Amino acid sequence: MDPMAAIKQTFFQECEEQLAELEAGLLAMEGGDSDSETVNAVFRAVHSIKGGAGAFSLDDLVRFAHVFETALDHVRAGRLAATPDVLKIKLRAADVLADLVRAARDGTTVDEARCKSLADELRALDPNGGEEKEDDLSTLNFQPVVVRFEGLDDDDDDDAEDEDTAAPIVVPSAGARLYNIHFRPRPSLYAKANETALLFRDLKDLGKIKVKCDASGLPLLTELDPEGAYLGWQIELLTDRDEDAIRDVFEFVAWDCDLEIKDADEAEADAPMNDASESADVDQQVAALLELVRASAADEPAETAAPAKSGGKKKSKPAVAAPSAAPKEEPPPMAEVVPLPAKQTAQPASAKAAAAADDLKAAPTIRVDLDRVDRLINLVGELVINQAMLSQRVLEAGLARASAVAMGLDELEQLTREIQDSVMAIRAQPVKSVFQRMPRLVREIAAMTGKSVRLVTDGEGTEVDKTVIERLTDPLTHMIRNAIDHGVESPEKRIAAGKAEEGLVRLSAQHRSGRIVIEVSDDGAGINRPRVKEIAVEKGLIAADAVLSDEETDNLIFLPGFSTAQEVSDISGRGVGMDVVKRSIQALGGRIAISSRPGQGSTFTMSLPLTLAVLDGMVVTVAQQTLVVPLTAIVETLQPKATDVHGMGGNARVISIRNKFTPLIDVGRELSYRNTPADPLASVALLVETEGGGRSALLVDAIQGQRQVVIKSLEANYRHVHGIAAATILGDGRVALIVDVDAVVANSHAEADAQDNALAAVG
């Protein structure tokens, strides 16, 4: 990948994070959080996106982000109250911004009209009557420019003269004001590749400037961190522009510096004096520095430590270098290891801002290729198996359990388990990333259906395997859609029913006995059971006279081809029903259940494994082979009795379980491990539930036990094998196959059909 594309990719990744933060912040504000840090975080998110987008010349994005940012700035500055209405517009603006980011990333286009209307809405929020100055954009200048140091580094006296040649000077009008700007960059400013000289040049465009460097924070060379930032600048700017124009110049570095802009009238009292003393300081400091350099060149480095402490003002020899040398030596290329106390006390004002910045960086993360993590997981899995084998061999070798070797192995076992858990945890992510997408969905669907809905999420921090998270989005989206479209009633109906006008959809996640349980509930009308039954009969899914319990009726909605919407709406009625949801949940090794109370709403509960890398299985023996049957499919196990097993013609047999006849499937024959039918009386039957909700009994020779197994792909090095879901490695190091229960059951039906057809053809 060429470096630019790589940077761009990083930018888009960061955009996603910023967008998430933006939405979270706006939602927090909607929830009544008016903390300035939240407001700032929101502003910062949009700001960063704008900055990055500008660097990549993503003009549409920049334009919208700018309008958005301006609107947010009004809130930040307290010019605009964060009322619910305002926040609603901002949330929608956040959605559009997300669209724009994705469009820029994928090279697609966005709904221009929507962007424009929202941009207009945002402008309308402007308390100054919506006069958004278009030319504000002109301050966004990301073009690479040749830096002319001469203009800035020259002595103060030459400044004006130099400017004349450097750029068309803006002649300050009579109404020009004098501003004193105190500007002190932090190391992060330089780390982000900003250049102070460029800022000064931009300032120069505003009017007449005088720049003085404040090098009082400059440590001695021995203590200088090459990447630190020690210099500050006092800038006097005579301009007819207002303070905002000046702030615009510092727009992109505002978070990485201490900036103070004062109207000279107010600042007059101290600023000029500072100027004088500081330039003198510079002389002294530079002199001290030079002397030190000379000293260290001549003497042992250790000796320089002593004068370094006392350095500074005492040792003021006549300056050898011009004072202007100091500003030239911008610290970033060469500066500090230990933060200097002097520097810290010098910037008490920045402490809070710095703390805020620390908050943002609270949890440092790294991006790692999933492949690498998976390789690690594989290796650790192998380590666990190897360790188990080793333990077994040691025992077999007749070593006592209390022997040093056996005890060492026990410790190793604990260690390997811990490593396994930790490695698995790398793949685990909070469900937040999925939950975060839902507020937007709720807003959109609520708007489309004309319903008023509030989404409450809970347990966003619950962690689950990344793959589970990825595959959770679709079913969850669908369920939320359903909850709003079918569950929550229209405002009128709700009021008539004595409920709050605003519907409530709850989305929660929690860990429960080694699985993650996700609930989607609404406080709507609940499942309309008579209607559900009616439709099921209409569509031929159940017999007209079928007697169903409430629970059974509710479960009808999971049947393929079922849709209860009176008319097919473009929200839920997309040809995918709850059967698809159920299937995708099952594909993840999970289960889904409904509970519904008429008039009070419905709750869908999904229970999913925490990881797809391991599976709870029942280890069984079939024709001398060891197989694993996923525990999620098994309803119960039983020992068939002679009186329960009945032949059904051909090789087909059924087993009677509590007076219900269930097909008996001989796994050994189904997987062609043997040709002779197994003796049911010497076997064990596993009652399993399949995808369609049907039940079958799988006949296996014996049950070895239950175990958590690590899932290994067969397809990676071979291909899919019908009837086998995957493979795993058992404690003895051998490969065992995991049975695909659905496929085995479906296959047995197909075979029976084929047999029937063959017989029919003969007859």
Next chain:
Amino acid sequence: MSEPGIERMNGRELMAFRIGAQEFCVDIMAVREIRGFAPATPLPQSPAFVRGVINLRGAVLPIIDLSARLGFPPAEPTARHVIMVVQVGKQTVGLLVDAVSDILTVGAESIQPTPDVASEMTKNFVRGVLAIDGRMISLIALDNVLPAMESEAAA
């Protein structure tokens, strides 16, 4: 072998192995490792030449009985048999052979075209033959062994 100096100049390194009385070879770059035979877990509904799968450091590795694949009687593996772990495209596969015999460095010109007498089956996999020290060694193209396996198995 006899003139290593010359052969290495433009030579190609091949790994020779035995199946029954015959000798074959594959490009050594495809060979990842060689390990002793371990009993494989049989795979249902697979062709006879797929002996099953084994655990290769956490990965599930299919074992191809090359003898059966080339139309010879299926191998009856003993502890002396070896599995050549080879890379074919993105997949890693184990080939069950009787023994690994040699590493050859040969020039492209010493590979002769497959004689017509060979069976159809052998023709599909044998890319050429080498005459070395009076022995005949058939060069096997791995990429041809496996896709055929896949389509046949899928049928």
